[in-house]
Amino acid sequence: MNSEMLSKFRYPFPTLKNPFAETLQEVTNNEWIDKEYRWLYYNDESTRLKYKKTKTAHIASQWFPTASYERLQPVCRFMLWTLYNDDMYEEVTPEEIQLVHKHTIAILKGKVTAEKSGLPLGQLLSSLREELLKYLTPASLQRFIAALSRYFNGLEQEMAYKTRRTFPGIEECLAIRENSLCLRPFLELADIETEQPLPDEIHDHPVIQRIISLAIRMMVCFNEVQSVRKDEATDGIYYNVVKAIQHNRNLSLEEACLEDLRIHNEYLREFIHLQSFLPDFGRWHDLVVNRIHYISMTLSGWKAVSFNLPRYNSTEGFPSIETIRQKNSKVGT
Helix, strand or coil: CHHHHHCCCCCCCCCCCCCCHHHHHHHHHHHHHHHHCHHHHCCCHHHHHHHHHCCHHHHHHHHCCCCCHHHHHHHHHHHHHHHHHHHHCCCCCHHHHHHHHHHHHHHHCCCCCHHHHCCCCHHHHHHHHHHHHHHCCHHHHHHHHHHHHHHHHHHHHHHHHHHHCCCCCHHHHHHHHHHHCCCHHHHHCHHHHHCCCCCHHHHCCHHHHHHHHHHHHHHHHHHHHHCHHHHHHCCCHHHCHHHHHHHHHCCCHHHHHHHHHHHHHHHHHHHHHHHHCCCCCHHHHHHHHHHHHHHHHHHHHHHHHHCCCHHHHCCCCCCCHHHHHHHHCCCCC
């Protein structure tokens, strides 16, 4: 049912891919996973192989298809961080997530060193900050950090429901996942690719923010169908939108997936309408049109690269609960 259902998610947007995808995947596999961050899973070759199979550089390359090699590299590093971070804190408490949240933001703001933070991923974040400072204005970097803070807020809410073993309402679940899926920070990195940051008054315009929200929610809807097996295996059902629909409306899993698809298609119709009838942004209008074009390609790009990823489509593509719990025993100390 999973592949058949995923094929029903369709986008009328172009699908491009950065030509540096494979080169940076080799960097990810050989320089980062096997060398720089090898100590995270030093004696666990199977888990390192699972991270390689996720092809994080290829995902980044679908979302940033025209970025130069140098500008794509920090995006690829951040993409790897999202996987490590999600898995590392799969089994912790909301209070522990708050501590990781605090230290992560402090590193990215340059207020604490990786060593003093005590975070296992502190050095990765420090390297990411150095790379982003080369390509982002202070305002753009702050937007990225603010978006990442929203991600952690979403994780805290997820953990609260998981701890209580209760489901949120459907709309609340969508709102939580809009933050916790860590998509907004990538959209805020668009300035790396376009090299033309939007001023605050344009960036914060309600129409642009709604378009961003719709794009994220569409990817959420796709992801929830795609990752339902993973979430069932890791007890993450309490914040999977499909499982929340199933619980709140007493539906079968297939019926819940179809309702998730219906919600997705409503978002898609609104996205296309807003994209087609934008307000006049004056001298910034062409840049806005281009920015929304890039946003639209993240939708078709994510589907193209992730459709067959074992991380989401099998129970063998992500670290075991035992591995996660062993890693978590070292967190927060």
